[in-house]
Amino acid sequence: xxxxxxxxxxxxxxxxxxxxxxxxxxxxxxxxxxxxxxxxxxxxxxxxxxxxxxxxxxxxxxxxxxxxxxxxxxxxxxxxxxxxxxxxxxxxxxxxxxxxxxxxxxxxxxxxxxxxxxxxxxxxxxxxxxxxxxxxxxxxxxxxxxxxxxxxxxxxxxxxxxxxxxxxxxxxxxxxxxxxxxxxxxxxxxxxxxxxxxxxxxxxxxxxxxxxxxxxxxxxxxxxxxxxxxxxxxxxxxxxxxxxxxxxxxxxxxxxxxxxxxxxxxxxxxxxxxxxxxxxxxxxxxxxxxxxxxxxxxxxxxxxxxxxxxxxxxxxxxxxxxxxxxxxxxxxxxxxxxxxxxxxxxxxxxxxxxxxxxxxxxxxxxxxxxxxxxx
Amino acid sequence: xxxxxxxxxxxxxxxxxxxxxxxxxxxxxxxxxxxxxxxxxxxxxxxxxxxxxxxxxxxxxxxxxxxxxxxxxxxxxxxxxxxxxxxxxxxxxxxxxxxxxxxxxxxxxxxxxxxxxxxxxxxxxxxxxxxxxxxxxxxxxxxxxxxxxxxxxxxxxxxxxxxxxxxxxxxxxxxxxxxxxxxxxxxxxxxxxxxxxxxxxxxxxxxxxxxxxxxxxxxxxxxxxxxxxxxxxxxxxxxxxxxxxxxxxxxxxxxxxxxxxxxxxxxxxxxxxxxxxxxxxxxxxxxxxxxxxxxxxxxxxxxxxxxxxxxxxxxxxxxxxxxxxxxxxxxxxxxxxx
Ligand SMILES: Nc1ncnc2c1ncn2[C@@H]1O[C@H](COP(=O)(O)OP(=O)(O)O)[C@@H](O)[C@H]1O
Ligand SMILES: Nc1ncnc2c1ncn2[C@@H]1O[C@H](COP(=O)(O)OP(=O)(O)O)[C@@H](O)[C@H]1O
Ligand SMILES: [Mg+2]
Ligand SMILES: [Mg+2]
Numbered sequence: 209x210x211x212x213x214x215x216x217x218x219x220x221x222x223x224x225x226x227x228x229x230x231x232x233x234x235x236x237x238x239x240x241x242x243x244x245x246x247x248x249x250x251x252x253x254x255x256x257x258x259x260x261x262x263x264x265x266x267x268x269x270x271x272x273x274x275x276x277x278x279x280x281x282x283x284x285x286x287x288x289x290x291x292x293x294x295x296x297x298x299x300x301x302x303x304x305x306x307x308x309x310x311x312x313x314x315x316x317x318x319x320x321x322x323x324x325x326x327x328x329x330x331x332x333x334x335x336x337x338x339x340x341x342x343x344x345x346x347x348x349x350x351x352x353x354x355x356x357x358x359x360x361x362x363x364x365x366x367x368x369x370x371x372x373x374x375x376x377x378x379x380x381x382x383x384x385x386x387x388x389x390x391x392x393x394x395x396x397x398x399x400x401x402x403x404x405x406x407x408x409x410x411x412x413x414x415x416x417x418x419x420x421x422x423x424x425x426x427x428x429x430x431x432x433x434x435x436x437x438x439x440x441x442x443x444x445x446x447x448x449x450x451x452x453x454x455x456x457x458x459x460x461x462x463x464x465x466x467x468x469x470x471x472x473x474x475x476x477x478x479x480x481x482x483x484x485x486x487x488x489x490x491x492x493x494x495x496x497x498x499x500x501x502x503x504x505x506x507x508x509x510x511x512x513x514x515x516x517x518x519x520x521x522x523x524x525x526x527x528x529x530x531x532x533x534x535x536x537x538x539x540x541x542x543x544x545x546x547x548x549x550x551x552x553x554x555x556x557x558x559x560x561x562x563x564x565x566x567x568x569x570x571x572x573x574x575x576x577x578x579x580x581x582x583x
Numbered sequence: 584x585x586x587x588x589x590x591x592x593x594x595x596x597x598x599x600x601x602x603x604x605x606x607x608x609x610x611x612x613x614x615x616x617x618x619x620x621x622x623x624x625x626x627x628x629x630x631x632x633x634x635x636x637x638x639x640x641x642x643x644x645x646x647x648x649x650x651x652x653x654x655x656x657x658x659x660x661x662x663x664x665x666x667x668x669x670x671x672x673x674x675x676x677x678x679x680x681x682x683x684x685x686x687x688x689x690x691x692x693x694x695x696x697x698x699x700x701x702x703x704x705x706x707x708x709x710x711x712x713x714x715x716x717x718x719x720x721x722x723x724x725x726x727x728x729x730x731x732x733x734x735x736x737x738x739x740x741x742x743x744x745x746x747x748x749x750x751x752x753x754x755x756x757x758x759x760x761x762x763x764x765x766x767x768x769x770x771x772x773x774x775x776x777x778x779x780x781x782x783x784x785x786x787x788x789x790x791x792x793x794x795x796x797x798x799x800x801x802x803x804x805x806x807x808x809x810x811x812x813x814x815x816x817x818x819x820x821x822x823x824x825x826x827x828x829x830x831x832x833x834x835x836x837x838x839x840x841x842x843x844x845x846x847x848x849x850x851x852x853x854x855x856x857x858x859x860x861x862x863x864x865x866x867x868x869x870x871x872x873x874x875x876x877x878x879x880x881x882x883x884x885x886x887x888x889x890x891x892x893x894x895x896x897x898x899x900x901x902x903x904x905x906x907x908x909x910x911x912x913x914x915x916x917x918x919x920x921x
Binding site: 399403422 | 813847
């Protein structure tokens with residue numbers, strides 16, 4: 209089997225908006241000439257601010273949307289070449305997890321029904337008894353309880369609903385799961401639970417994950433490689449650690465500098481972007497980022513930079529005429545300063561984690577207390 | 584340097600204090616918010632942080648007198664604002680009398696901007712509502728204020744309608760409207776949550792600068808500990824309607840004492856440093872019907888013990904750092920465990 213599970217070649221998705229009866233409308237280039245390869249078993253992340261085309265790209269990769277131009281290959285086969293049978297295999301093997309599982313879960317279905325529905329479609333070989341067992345198994349695998357099967361979505365918290373959405377996605381036995389902001393709506397403690405769950409499931413089911421998110425810390429936590437999008441284009445792509453510690457595109461640099469980190473007294477230099485994100489219908493000659501970029505020179509207003517390798521030793525690619533300047537600026541800024549270790553704080557985190565694991569020493573030290581089972 | 588370090592010496596009196604606010608859904612047996620007490624000092628930013636549903640917004644609405652008494656029963660609580668004292672249940676009257684001294688901004692500016700009026704007119708109206716300015720004077724001040732919050736071409740923007748502005752610009756207009764009468768207290772409820780991260784960073788900068796300049800007290804509500812670290816002088820951590828820990832921002836981030844604060848901090852993914860599996864807080868927030876008695880965090884706390892069935896009293900340490908946990912201070916346990 210090939211190492212590349214999913215491949216996109218020169219994908220475009222254009223929408224015509226505001227068209228009148230006699231006039232043609234403005235063009236929104238939601239996804240504009242995107243090429244990427246996702247490796248089997250990796251977590252690939254797509255990051256960018258709202259409206260940059262992440263969801264549209266996700267739906268194109270899922271082959272839920274027909275591209276204006278370009279092609280998506282899943283396991284070496286393009287959709288146009290798929291027979292109906294292949295398409296149904298594709299629907300089984302590529303699944304989607306949404307940001308708000310509530311709006312994607314039918315409120316009138318019980319959890320059992322919600323999870324067994326994909327089994328009925330894709331696993332016709334199972335008897336109804338086997339199907340029921342499978343539902344129970346999936347519930348446990350995503351950290352829910354068997355008795356939850358009889359309840360309805362509204363009876364669950366946001367985190368639990370996301371677990372239901374994940375169980376439903378897993379039911380058909382997919383090889384690839386695309387998550388569109390799968391943890392964005394969750395509170396931080398619940399978010400951590402779901403991030404860990406997805407990590408475990410990836411190993412257990414040998415999944416490939418594509419995670420769409422706007423939160424850079426979440427992306428760094430979850431993924432191996434990352435593509436940064438701006439106005440429909442990938443502007444930088446490479447291994448997460450490499451891209452985050454040595455950003456080469458001014459937009460990546462600005463994003464990283466803007467993230468408020470939970471550390472007191474850390475004064476990062478904010479690389480402010482000029483102005484605001486242009487209207488999605490604006491036609492911008494040259495580099496699409498040029499009017500917000502402090503590194504821009506004349507050529508940026510004329511010629512669109514090709515995305516190409518910035519570092520010989522890494523698969524780190526960037527679309528910027530002056531990526532060397534950006535790299536220089538990044539290394540001068542706080543990008544590389546690892547936070548100073550705070551021993552006291554780390555001891556406290558360790559104590560918390562030891563208690564979480566139920567280590568005997570902790571309750572004993574806390575005095576004569578009964579440590580009950582945590583639910 | 585942040586103004587933060589001055590927080591340990593409270594040289595001045597609080598501009599705004601709340602003592603012992605308790606409230607519940609009318610007819611319910613359990614308090615939605617319990618023993619809520621805070622002090623906000625001039626020039627300081629008090630951040631209220633906690634996960635959704637812990638009672639941040641409802642507390643702010645109570646302080647502004649924006650809750651309906653038929654829905655929410657405010658059982659106790661006193662506000663002290665610029666030297667005057669009144670019960671929280673009468674906050675509505677106080678706001679009518681002194682609306683210019685107290686301002687609030689919300690997460691979604693569209694809830695407080697009228698879509699049918701030009702944004703500039705709405706700011707001008709906020710001025711003339713409290714001051715005997717002519718409409719020309721008010722317009723001039725409104726345009727100055729738009730410029731001050733970083734809106735380009737303010738005179739032209741004066742005539743635009745809210746829907747013509749981007750999310751970030753709308754939030755700037757809201758800030759202009761809230762600050763135009765120089766309030767001594769600003770309450771901001773998740774003002775940057777709906778914004779993209781680069782816009783959020785700009786708005787945080789803006790609030791920080793304006794607040795410093797005006798020496799105004801600010802209550803900033805957020806669920807984002809990153810925003811807290813950037814903006815706060817003092818922090819209040821809430822869980823399920825209770826304040827579990829409060830203190831100067833350095834104390835909360837460098838010396839967290841409550842297991843919930845520690846759990847929250849350690850479940851945040853990091854942008855730098857080593858990547859490790861995230862620590863979590865097990866379980867989910869209890870509903871108001873299933874609230875554990877005693878410490879409300881006990882149903883999820885890894886340190887949980889029999890004593891937690893009793894309500895912990897808030898213990899104070901140095902520098903106004905106080906923690907409601909039977910096991911605080913944790914240093915004793917830590918020393919024993921190494
Ligand atoms: N069906 C559609 N018709 C017209 N414009 C669309 C449609 N779907 C998306 N867009 C536009 O395409 C751009 C990218 O949208 P989207 O992929 O949802 O971005 P993201 O997920 O990054 O926020 C936006 O400008 C959006 O308004
Ligand atoms: N007007 C209301 N009537 C009844 N319950 C309310 C009302 N407003 C909020 N609540 C409840 O109070 C709790 C705290 O809500 P809120 O203050 O909005 O949380 P936060 O802002 O911290 O996310 C929640 O359980 C919520 O359902
Ligand atoms: Mg989207
Ligand atoms: Mg709220």
